[in-house]
Amino acid sequence: MIEVRLQPEPFDAGAELARLDALGGGGVASFTGIVRGDDGLTELMLEHHAQMTLAMMRALAAEALERWDLLGVTLIHRHGSLHPGNPIVFVGTAARHRGAALEACASLIDRLKTQAPFWKRESFADGRSRWVEPRAADDAAAARWLRDER
């Protein structure tokens, strides 16, 4: 099963997990990213490329299915205006064994951060706003999966 969605609407992580559970594997791993309200953040605006972003998400999901022994991958990323506490991204993997599910899930969120064309603009309670700069730690986390490539 491969399920990739790019949407402004919220998602129901519980329902997504239930679909992965139903695939009959031995384990399901997931990551849900949630907007943090650090420094008085009031809004996170996510911009994306109308065609390329979904295509990159699909390519990342397909690569994960090829690299690990998975029964299913779910990748959901929201765009548009989000607020603290809102879920922003969901990665779910189902596999016969935990190793594949856990590794694929961690790899997918690391690679989404550095390889899917999204740009975030933060707005704060005091009226400031700024574009989020990439973090070296995110690049290092994504590079780890390239280095480990078998």
Next chain:
Amino acid sequence: MEILYFAWVRERIGTNCERIDPPADVQDVSGLIDWLATRSPAHAVAFADKSRLRAAIDQRFVGLEDSIAGAREVAIFPPVTGG
């Protein structure tokens, strides 16, 4: 050729898209950016620091040194920050 801009590149230039016809001596993404920078003061500001820019040709990430030959769409943007 269609040029797409995203995030602060889009904001600084003031549009998300423009259709252009670069001269034949513009051969790679870096050269294209240099040429675009001459179109207006806003373009010059957006493209002042090429080390902060990334690009995609026909929806695939490329390096600034890559050729634009045959490109239908070139997207220019800051490093991505998804997840």
